[in-house]
Amino acid sequence: MTPNGNSPNAEQAVESPTYLADIRFYFRPQDIEHMAAKGIDLGTYDGVKDNAISIDAHTSPPDADMPPDEEARWSAARVQTFEKWIADGFPLGTAKPVEPPPPPQAPARLRKEVTTLSDAEFELLAKAFNALMARDPDDPNGYFVLAGHHWLPKRFCLHHEDRFNPWHRQYLLEFEDALRSVPGCEDVTIPYWDFSTPLPERLQHPPFDKYVLPADPGAAAVPPKTGFFPYTTQRYPVAEITQNMADSGVLADTATSLNQSLWGAYNKGGYQKFSIQAHDSGHLSIGPTMADQNVASYDPVFWFFHCNLDRLWLSWQTHVGATTLTTFLSTLAPTQNKKWLTQSPFNALKPFSVTADQTIESKVSYDRLEPVAPPEDVLENLFGSIAATSRFAFRSASPVSVRVKGIDRLNIPGSFVVSLLADGEPIAKRGFFQPDDPRLCATCVEHGIVNLDFRMTQDQLVDKTLSVRIDVPSHAEEIGTAFPLSQAGDPTVNARLLVEEA
Structure with a gap:
């Protein structure tokens, strides 16, 4: 199955259709955009459910007038499937993994697993990190200022809320742009540490093993914060990090997140809930610097850890068919607030000019996406409670x-x-x-x-x-x-x- 109305199921009636597995793919981006201008939402479960009778009237032959281009009109089998979905009570269902698109021929930014970098690639990465760390503490493209966005001294970060993943995706891009500003490093990308494996040897040596803060990060905070100057970042021993990752459920929550049908919300469920739990436990597993939000981003491992989290998010997006804003909206839970994604100022990602909706289509690709359920299986959509009208x-x-x-x-x-x-x-x-x-x-x-x-x-x-x-x-x-x-x-x-x- 592929998104945006190209499902093979569209040309044969589906016996037990659901929104996540079938119906959401019946609406193309241009259909959604066209009807949104008329105040009709075809991009979410709630919107399609609320307008289902009208949709059926406008798409059913022989008098169909939607979609407006005749070659895109729904087949009789598709109409039958849609009407069966209505008759069954609009089941939400579970997503089926879609066929991932082929990788781009020449991606502008290809991020690789850190152990697969060639010696020359790794030397360039080290050169870029050393250059950023050597820049003046007031340089906006220096390591000290960039790391300071996450908490001390700027206190910008968004945790445990809907913009968590978008904010960190943009943060990685901003840091990567700074690495690329170093002469000779214009093509450098941040590699990821696959934290299902032990911390690589390459990240245990300068300039990736630690960072000595050149100034007091709390002096410019409002209010000021003391106790972090002089300061050198620290981590637990590698074997302890590995054990902590297993004991605190980082790998278990990662696996659960990848098998979710819905994007979800922190405190409730879906991809986002378990992704953020894995993130939090991972920070504490690596500590002590990474466990302390005041200074966590000053530890160089922060960037490789978060790069892997972004890879996992893109893996989920790809397999659930949510790599564009249109398809991503179709994975929001019924009644879920969309303001954080679609409405200013609620979608702001301070201090960046980019907004949350602009991060959904990733500007990078990865050498490997994490597999989820095999194509013949379905993803998970489990509930603690469910409407009594549902089976x-x-x-x-x-x-x-x-x-x-x-x-x-x-x-x-x-x-x-x-x-x-x-x-x-x-x-x-x-x-x-x-x-x-x-x-x-x-x-x-x-x-x-x-x-x-x-x-x-x-x-x-x-x-x-x-x-x-x-x-x-x-x-x-x-x-x-x-x-x-x-x-x-x-x-x-x-x-x-x-x-x-x-």
């Missing part, structure tokens, strides 16, 4: 969702770890990445109550005594690592067997 099913292999719900992050001084314990022993944990002064962060305040999700098998939970613990590793000396749950908003625990639309 639904519980599967024997369906996971249990354990949600630690209602954590008041604003009371917690820095990044923290939430652990799920069975009979007193940790069986799963997830990290949460945030500054140590979250009340000074407008985004943190706006999204101050958060949830963390664990996907568990039933045998991990049944007949065991379960409990939850929150730890703040950076404050072990002052308060001990354990943080009182009563001071974290008295979060609750919800455990549900996930259900799917049948």
Whole structure:
């Protein structure tokens, strides 16, 4: 199946059509744009559902007048499929992986896995990094200023909200442009570290092993922040990073994110929820600098880690058929707010001039996209609850969702770890990445109550005594690592067997 109305299913009636697998591909970008000018939304589930009867009237032969170009008129089989979808109650369904397009012949920016760079390519990358690090601390294209966009001193970053992935995609491009401004490095691209593998040897040596801050990043912050000058970035030993990645669910959440049908939202579900959880736990796994939002982006590994996250996002976009703004909108959950993507000023990505919608079509390609489900399978769209008007099913292999719900992050001084314990022993944990002064962060305040999700098998939970613990590793000396749950908003625990639309 391919997007934008070219589905083979379009020419044969589908017995049990769904929006995500079939219907969304019936509307071409020009159809959506044409009708949007008339106030009719054909680009989202809600829009198609709300206008379904009118759509059917205008597309059904023999009196069809839409689409306006006659060669694009719907076949009888397509009309039959659409009417079956209406009769079945507009099922959302699950996406089927689409056939990825062929890679571009000569991509303007091809990012590669760092271990596959030739010696000459790697030397140019090191040259570019060294040059940026040597630039004056006030140089807008210098390492110190660029890294300072993420938190200290600028405090610009957008975490745990819809613009998270778009913001970081543009941030990588801005940093890559700075690398390319170094004479002789005009074709350099940021490689990615596939963090399902140990931290590569190449990233354990200068200039990629550490960065010595040339000035106080907190001096220009509003309000000022002390304690980070002099400062040299630090990481855990490689073996510890690898173990942390596995223990904190980075790889598990990455795999879950790639198999989602919907884009989703943080605190709720879909690709975005599990992608951001993997990001947070990854930061804490690499620490201690990467675990501290004040200075995380000064560690050179930040760029290779985030480049891989962007590759994973593009992998999901490609396989779910969401690489353009039009097709991406079709993966938004029903009733999901679209202002963050389509309406100014809600789609702003400060300090960049680019807006969120302009990041959906990636300006880079990667030497390898991460595979998801095989083409004959479908992606996941599991729910904790579902409308009673829907047909639904519980599967024997369906996971249990354990949600630690209602954590008041604003009371917690820095990044923290939430652990799920069975009979007193940790069986799963997830990290949460945030500054140590979250009340000074407008985004943190706006999204101050958060949830963390664990996907568990039933045998991990049944007949065991379960409990939850929150730890703040950076404050072990002052308060001990354990943080009182009563001071974290008295979060609750919800455990549900996930259900799917049948």
